[in-house]
Amino acid sequence: MIKKALILLAIVFVAAACSSSDEGPGTTNDNFDRTALLTNLADNIIVPALENFQTKLSDLDVARGNFINDINESNLNLLSDAWLEAYKAWQHIEMFNIGEAETQGGSAKGFVVFFNIYPVTVSEIENGAASGVYDLNSANYHDAQGFPALDFLIHGVAVSDTNPIEKFTTNANAIGYIDYMTNVQSQMNSKFSAIINDWQNTYRDIFVANLASSSTGSFSKIVNDFVFYYEAGLRRNKVGIPAGNFSNMPLPEKVEAFYKKDVSKILALEAMNAVVDFFNGRSFDNSTNGEGFANYLDYLERSELKTAIIDQFNTARQKIEVLDNNFYQQVNTDNTKMTEAYDALQMAVVLLKVDMMGAFQVSLDPGYQDNDGD
Amino acid sequence: MPSKLNTYFKAQTNAAPLAVFRIGFGVMMLASIIRFWSYGWIEKLYIEPKFHFSYYGFEFIKPIGNYTYLIFIICGLSAAFIALGLKYRIAIITFFLSFTYIELMDKTTYLNHYYFISVLSLLMCFLPASAYFSLDAIIRKKQYHQIPKWTIDAIKLLLGIVYVYAGLAKINSDWLFKAMPLKIWLPSKYDLPFIGDNILQQEWFHIAMSWSGMLYDLSIPFLLLYKRTRVFAFVLVVFFHIFTRVLFPIGMFPYVMIVGTLIFFDAKVHERLLEVFRKLFKFLKLKYVKLETSTYSFSNQNIILPILGLFFAIQLLLPFRYMLYPNELFWTEEGYRFSWRVMLMEKAGYAEFKIVDAKKGQSFSVNNSDFLTPFQEKQMSTQPDFILEYAKYLEQHLKAQGHENIEIYVDSYVALNGRSSERYIDPKVDLLKQTESFKPKNWILPFKDEIKGL
Numbered sequence A: 001m002i003k004k005a006l007i008l009l010a011i012v013f014v015a016a017a018c019s020s021s022d023e024g025p026g027t028t029n030d031n032f033d034r035t036a037l038l039t040n041l042a043d044n045i046i047v048p049a050l051e052n053f054q055t056k057l058s059d060l061d062v063a064r065g066n067f068i069n070d071i072n073e074s075n076l077n078l079l080s081d082a083w084l085e086a087y088k089a090w091q092h093i094e095m096f097n098i099g100e101a102e103t104q105g106g107s108a109k110g111f112v113v114f115f116n117i118y119p120v121t122v123s124e125i126e127n128g129a130a131s132g133v134y135d136l137n138s139a140n141y142h143d144a145q146g147f148p149a150l151d152f153l154i155h156g157v158a159v160s161d162t163n164p165i166e167k168f169t170t171n172a173n174a175i176g177y178i179d180y181m182t183n184v185q186s187q188m189n190s191k192f193s194a195i196i197n198d199w200q201n202t203y204r205d206i207f208v209a210n211l212a213s214s215s216t217g218s219f220s221k222i223v224n225d226f227v228f229y230y231e232a233g234l235r236r237n238k239v240g241i242p243a244g245n246f247s248n249m250p251l252p253e254k255v256e257a258f259y260k261k262d263v264s265k266i267l268a269l270e271a272m273n274a275v276v277d278f279f280n281g282r283s284f285d286n287s288t289n290g291e292g293f294a295n296y297l298d299y300l301e302r303s304e305l306k307t308a309i310i311d312q313f314n315t316a317r318q319k320i321e322v323l324d325n326n327f328y329q330q331v332n333t334d335n336t337k338m339t340e341a342y343d344a345l346q347m348a349v350v351l352l353k354v355d356m357m358g359a360f361q362v363s364l365d366p367g368y369q370d371n372d373g374d
Numbered sequence B: 001m002p003s004k005l006n007t008y009f010k011a012q013t014n015a016a017p018l019a020v021f022r023i024g025f026g027v028m029m030l031a032s033i034i035r036f037w038s039y040g041w042i043e044k045l046y047i048e049p050k051f052h053f054s055y056y057g058f059e060f061i062k063p064i065g066n067y068t069y070l071i072f073i074i075c076g077l078s079a080a081f082i083a084l085g086l087k088y089r090i091a092i093i094t095f096f097l098s099f100t101y102i103e104l105m106d107k108t109t110y111l112n113h114y115y116f117i118s119v120l121s122l123l124m125c126f127l128p129a130s131a132y133f134s135l136d137a138i139i140r141k142k143q144y145h146q147i148p149k150w151t152i153d154a155i156k157l158l159l160g161i162v163y164v165y166a167g168l169a170k171i172n173s174d175w176l177f178k179a180m181p182l183k184i185w186l187p188s189k190y191d192l193p194f195i196g197d198n199i200l201q202q203e204w205f206h207i208a209m210s211w212s213g214m215l216y217d218l219s220i221p222f223l224l225l226y227k228r229t230r231v232f233a234f235v236l237v238v239f240f241h242i243f244t245r246v247l248f249p250i251g252m253f254p255y256v257m258i259v260g261t262l263i264f265f266d267a268k269v270h271e272r273l274l275e276v277f278r279k280l281f282k283f284l285k286l287k288y289v290k291l292e293t294s295t296y297s298f299s300n301q302n303i304i305l306p307i308l309g310l311f312f313a314i315q316l317l318l319p320f321r322y323m324l325y326p327n328e329l330f331w332t333e334e335g336y337r338f339s340w341r342v343m344l345m346e347k348a349g350y351a352e353f354k355i356v357d358a359k360k361g362q363s364f365s366v367n368n369s370d371f372l373t374p375f376q377e378k379q380m381s382t383q384p385d386f387i388l389e390y391a392k393y394l395e396q397h398l399k400a401q402g403h404e405n406i407e408i409y410v411d412s413y414v415a416l417n418g419r420s421s422e423r424y425i426d427p428k429v430d431l432l433k434q435t436e437s438f439k440p441k442n443w444i445l446p447f448k449d450e451i452k453g454l
Helices: A002-018 A034-069 A073-090 A100-105 A110-114 A122-131 A139-144 A146-155 A174-209 A218-243 A264-280 A293-299 A303-321 A327-333 A335-360 B002-010 B016-038 B041-047 B065-084 B088-105 B112-124 B135-139 B149-169 B173-177 B182-189 B203-225 B227-247 B253-264 B267-280 B301-324 B374-380 B384-400
Strands: B012-014 B142-148 B292-295 B347-357 B362-365 B406-416
Touching: A034 A073, A034 A174, A034 A218, A034 A264, A073 A146, A073 A264, A100 A110, A100 A174, A110 A139, A110 A174, A122 A139, A122 A146, A122 A174, A146 A174, A218 A264, A218 A327, A218 A335, A264 A293, A264 A303, A264 A327, A293 A303, A293 A335, A303 A335, A327 A335, A335 B182, A335 B347, A335 B406, B002 B149, B012 B016, B012 B149, B012 B267, B016 B041, B016 B065, B016 B088, B016 B112, B016 B149, B016 B253, B016 B267, B041 B065, B065 B088, B088 B112, B112 B149, B112 B253, B112 B301, B135 B142, B142 B149, B149 B203, B149 B253, B149 B301, B173 B203, B182 B203, B182 B227, B203 B227, B203 B253, B227 B253, B253 B267, B347 B384, B374 B384, B384 B406
Parallel strands: B142 B292
Antiparallel strands: B012 B142, B347 B362, B347 B406
């Protein structure tokens, strides 16, 4: 009896192993279409977000040029506006540490090191402006370039100055500051052109075509990037660190855009929007909903998890919305609201990192290792 | 009955199966070590991490910096010596000690396969595996063509325990009725050729796989024992292990099991295999040495048999120690290791540690990646003994930095076999007030579902 059963099972096994796809891929309705997912992410979200950033980055460059040609208060304000617009656009691409962006940085943080490591180390900028000696490609200057460095240059006050514009006019190192600003801008321009050129020329197709289920597959990489950004870029850096969740006391000076001050909430909400839209597969121009993580969870019969994640995102957004525009101010006056926002963001980390990644069977560890599942 | 036992332990049999087993084991283990090294895993798993998770009672066994490579060299060399049958007794003891040392260095890497190798090599220390077809035989100019029958049966018994216990562990409601965790794992292999995007996506297939896996494990040792079903069983063994190898990253284990189950075959088959080896090495033009042939007999069988009796008693009982613990085994993992529970769980977790300065009333969270590798963090976040050990390590680290009056709490969530994540450890318990022991850990929160079965 057992023998017969086993023979039967063996037949099942062999049949299972040998049967080729008789319907052919794409014709079955119950298989999730990963090509459509990656195509939607690339064509409707990632590339448009990168192109939007490209526009804002070049506007910033123009504003910087105008300011340097004619240093006055009004041009500085225009530069500040352009900086904020570009910084907002950045919030939509920081999570895409993939392809050339990943290669550029060389470490887990990827291209972010050239754009948004904060708090900025002012002494590096001061020394650089005074001596003219600095290397923005060196890891030592990761915390002295990108948006945080421009934030200090545009809005901050240098040694012996009382107002931001003085460092470009009366300060002994005025030329040094102007050069530093120019160099930071060209660093951003050149790093970003390499990234967007890669997407526009070759990487988009590579990304969409790489359907491997392993950790090198596009899906696994983009899920990892998304969760990492949510956990570190948004939850920890923007809220957790200033609120003191990772230190003995609150560290308000570690907020994003510390020198401009009143835009921290705007940037955090932009980031939140980027995260929610990406999760839902909503196009960058907000016109359509395509394949995203949300309907992949539906496909996996985990709709309850999808709903839980979306609800938690909403809760987190509400907790951020009640904060002061200026997180530095918020931490100093009523840090409880700040930690409440952190806790709300944190709850979604569990859902994303434990439940969603488990459902997707995406490995956290990029390294391959033996496993017997226990 | 005693006389029957007596006769059994005096019975002799052809030594060829054990010789082939020894050669297969040595070659496989040498290949394993080389493979492990070539992937850079020694560096990644034993040299790079700042901290290593120890087995309870074996805290003194740690990687020894760059000398760790030396242990692997010793282990690999002894495997080669085992294959050749050169200084076998010393080689197998050295292998057992070095391999087991490697396994005890960090429990992050615990795998049933590795435990199996340790246990098997311990057993092999007592067996006359170089009696026949070995360099030892040439050196002593004497070979033993007949060895005690029980020595071969001991290996069959161990293999049988592994299979049957693995099968028994599969008799649970998650595995059989929910097809968990295969239902999560198989669809994610969508890029496998031919089967990936169709059959692996079907629920009936997940259930068929679960049931047949259970039946396979429970029946294969018996099918291998009987001559009439043996060849069929072996085909099944080869097919099953190759199939699982294709589906999962399980390294050398399938090949070890395929080669291992050859021991169930008759001596004739093994003699033919040895003939193949002889022909393979003909080019060496070794001068044919006429060896004196005799029958192997243990001078100390009366000591060895009780030792092995104890060994097998432990093997039979240890996997059931979980019954002494309350709560769900899969959730608490108290008594989970060393019990042949293979591929039964999909567990994911998240653990954030909060350091509290009790006097100042300040607290902060730890960034785990400052201390652990991603692999360590993954293992730590779903296993209570890891969580406790890590908390103690953090305490040491913080005390060295001058922190005092600290308490450590953990905010942790675990998702098991497709269930939604639930809080795992009581967040109000100061982990530093807990100690590791064999006692139940009452600070693990209860499992909110039920998994029926063994």
